[in-house]
Amino acid sequence: MLYREAGDFSTTYPQDSQTFPIRFDRYRYYAVLAVAVLVMPFVMNDYLVNSIFLPFLIYAIAAIGLNILTGYCGQVSLGTGGFMAVGAYACYKLMTAFPDVNIFFHVIIAGGITALVGTAFGLPSLRIKGFYLAVATLAAQFFLVWLFNKVSWFYNYSASGQINAPERTVFGVEVTGPNTEAWATYLFCLVFTVGAAIIARNLTRGSVGRQWMAIRDMDIAAEIIGVNPLRAKLTAFAVSSFFVGVSGALFFAVYLGAVEVGEVFGITKSFLVLFMIIIGGLGSIFGSFAGAAFLVVLPVVLKIVGVDMLGWPTDIVAHFQLVIVGALIIMFLILEPHGLAQLWRVAKEKLRLWPFPH
């Protein structure tokens, strides 16, 4: 009913292979985008932007990045927090060294630097797989955090070891620093998130993405049919780290404004992003969004319901939150290992035939 395909004819191959081949889906996508760009900035306030939308948009980029590596290329990584830290510190060094260059380019270059670092740490993936690779990336996580804590050049020799984002503008509107408007930071991050999603989607359905998936499904078979594992794995690490670096840069510069590496980019961050793609759905761009939204919004909703509506003590609610998130992760792993994206896929299949299934 809702997903009616009747009258939806593809007459060319590009039409058939586009991202949203069903017309209704396509219009829904345009509608969501239009609401996000044209309506949301007007209803945005400090609370909404800082509690929900900035973390959601930024984590979505990180989740897309990790999903490319883990979901599409099958290389498990526990170094996301460390790579986000690379993006954040690269952005900080660039912002303070070249104050005249637009922050937009700093964020992108920070992503590029992270891509280089990620590729370097991806080299062991050619020799080791699975759990052993997870441990190698875990080493990257701890090494990078230690590095940013130890070498004071990274935080410009400040006494506290914190990095603070100076004020920067885009088209004369402040996007970093304390005096930002909610809509400006929201739109700034939205541009990066939408860009990341479009790039990731087009990479994953092209030849590069097919190579990644071939490596994921069976690396020996992939090698035999002519996929170069060195290239495939390293491009996955590079592209993934690029997105993770961009998200780290935004996380520091736009969202938090001041960062201490051990606390913000610790191992818990790596796990959080990993949970996002597991709950959202491995190997799915929509899943990255769904997982990020789920893990960002859930604590806020639990807090609003528990503390503000029911008036429970804050510590009880905080403990409940741990229990609920933990239970949900176990439930998802048992009931729907492919995550929210698969639920959405099944729902769409059902809606196509609804209300008259066979």
Place this chain on the structure above:
Amino acid sequence: MKMKLGTMTVAAMMAASPVLADLVFPSLSYRTGPYAAGGIPFADGYADYFTLLNERDGGIGGVAARVLECETGYNTEKGVECYESTKGEGALVYQPLSTGITYQLIPKATADDIPIHSMGYGRTSAANGEVFSHVFNYPANYWNGASGAINYLMSQGDISGKKIALVYHNSAYGKEPIRTLEELSEKHGFELMLVAVDHPGQEQKSQWLQIRRERPDNVIMYGWGVMNQVAIQEAANIRFPMENFIGIWWSGSENDVLPAGDAANGYKALTFHGVGSDFPVFDDIKTHVVDKGLAAGSGDQIGTVLYNRGLYAAMLAAEAAKTAQGIHGTGDITPAMMRDGMEALEITEAKMTDLGLPGFGPSFNVSCANHGGPGLIGMTQWDASSKTWSLISEFGETDMGVIQPLIDEDSAAYASENGIEPGCN
């Protein structure tokens, strides 16, 4: 889904924020996580004092006080979320009890015209009110603490040529005293040895092995949460003499020494306020708060070191609110008025006695140029047999000749980074 939750949040916020005629004191507390042992008593003390004022005096200047608690788990992101969700309710002053969150809030709160009181933590150079207009850290800061520890050691004997180790939480908090101690080591000729402990500090074997190998004469610790008890236990394991082990005020509560049992006997900690429950205000708390069943949390923390600190923080906030009410002639003050009140705050011995806290803390005046107070530091010592802390020195002056230039230098750097024109308006 996303949009719907957005509207729900807005609806919930609108329902919760009609203009209320009360004074809102947000408490960014942490009753969960590795730092909960420190967060719970502080939050209890903070809440109980305002409950006492409401029950006994009918609020502050006739206006009821409301404590708005928000759980941060000592996590910066949750701290930001708490700040954004509470500032709309007319929050008068933020006391995040976390150096990381304080750093986060300094620019935000200054832009929103809401004061921050980081009592004995946060950014030390905020003592310079000409640069940090909305941040206060009276009555003492980390650098006073570092100097206070060295002064105490000097009062015990010559320290030139001795080796002093700093065991610190490897974060903005723990790194704060390093510069001061480096300056002091040059001035007094002792050797400084730095030993970092990473968050959360549950594993310190290698650090204490290093201390056992290098045999420092004294150890100073800037730790928090579970790190403290582990350090004291490890010090006991290597038989480091406890009386040569000094903690900052965040490393000197009952939670830190009790796990080590008798081995912790003689451990010392700095303080900037009184210890114990031997003050008249505790009788009032018993009658008006505990007996009425209004005590925050489980009510078992009363009289502990960190409970007292929360109480003291609440008392200073309430006094600043009274001052602000006096200046602006209205009971229902705004955050901007609260800031004025904090900057004009005067704490005298007579005032403290009236409040039932005689001799609990120093007398001091806050001014625009000095948001940091006098920085008077005392020393407490733990007695494991009676399970009590006792004050073993007077509240003494610290070496402002070393500290003030460092404050000026660091605040000037902040001012130039952020384009602030220092000055009093």
